[in-house]
Amino acid sequence: MSRQLIGSLLVALAIVAVTIVVVTAKLGPNAEESGEDSGKNRTEQREDNSGKGSDED
Amino acid sequence: MEDLLDTLTRGNPLAVKTVLASVMFALAIYQLILATVGYGKLRPRFLESGPAFLTHRASGDVIVVLLLVVGAMCLATGEDEDDAAFHAVTGWVLLGVVTLKVIVVRWWHGAGRLLPLLGSAVFLLLGLTWLGSAGEYLS
Numbered sequence A: 001m002s003r004q005l006i007g008s009l010l011v012a013l014a015i016v017a018v019t020i021v022v023v024t025a026k027l028g029p030n031a032e033e034s035g036e037d038s039g040k041n042r043t044e045q046r047e048d049n050s051g052k053g054s055d056e057d
Numbered sequence B: 001m002e003d004l005l006d007t008l009t010r011g012n013p014l015a016v017k018t019v020l021a022s023v024m025f026a027l028a029i030y031q032l033i034l035a036t037v038g039y040g041k042l043r044p045r046f047l048e049s050g051p052a053f054l055t056h057r058a059s060g061d062v063i064v065v066l067l068l069v070v071g072a073m074c075l076a077t078g079e080d081e082d083d084a085a086f087h088a089v090t091g092w093v094l095l096g097v098v099t100l101k102v103i104v105v106r107w108w109h110g111a112g113r114l115l116p117l118l119g120s121a122v123f124l125l126l127g128l129t130w131l132g133s134a135g136e137y138l139s
Helices: A002-027 A029-033 A036-050 B002-008 B013-038 B049-077 B084-106 B109-138
Strands: none
Touching: A002 B013, A002 B049, A002 B109, B002 B013, B002 B049, B013 B049, B013 B109, B049 B084, B084 B109
């Protein structure tokens, strides 16, 4: 029973780790090669956060 | 508050929210499987009902904490997307249903038969809220 509990908790941890890796890979600095849009989104976000805004609109 | 959020996320609150929301959604799918095992609808040889429910509870606690963190981040950063209203409505309803589920699990045991329904509602609302924000951001 305790082995099953530990095993199922480890599966939960693995799910968390894999999700973080997959999503970060899609959003991270290396993701620009896989999609132009995601890179554009990040740039817009940085501009928003710096308080300078964007005059593209 | 926004400055604190920017500092904590190193200027990427949207990306951090997306990662945390995706973790929540992935855990919610696992929760669904664990509940199915817990209620005996699925009987794998390697997992019994007891451990499945214990992990379901632990994983659910993690989801609640993440939900509160992401919800606070959403309120702090604000949403200026076209479908922000849909995201806000599903998010608030999700918080309400999760609160009710926690109350039933911890104190209101008489309403225990509602748990499968509440759990399904939480999963559905989590999926809709994720699709309306993180899912779109990732696509």
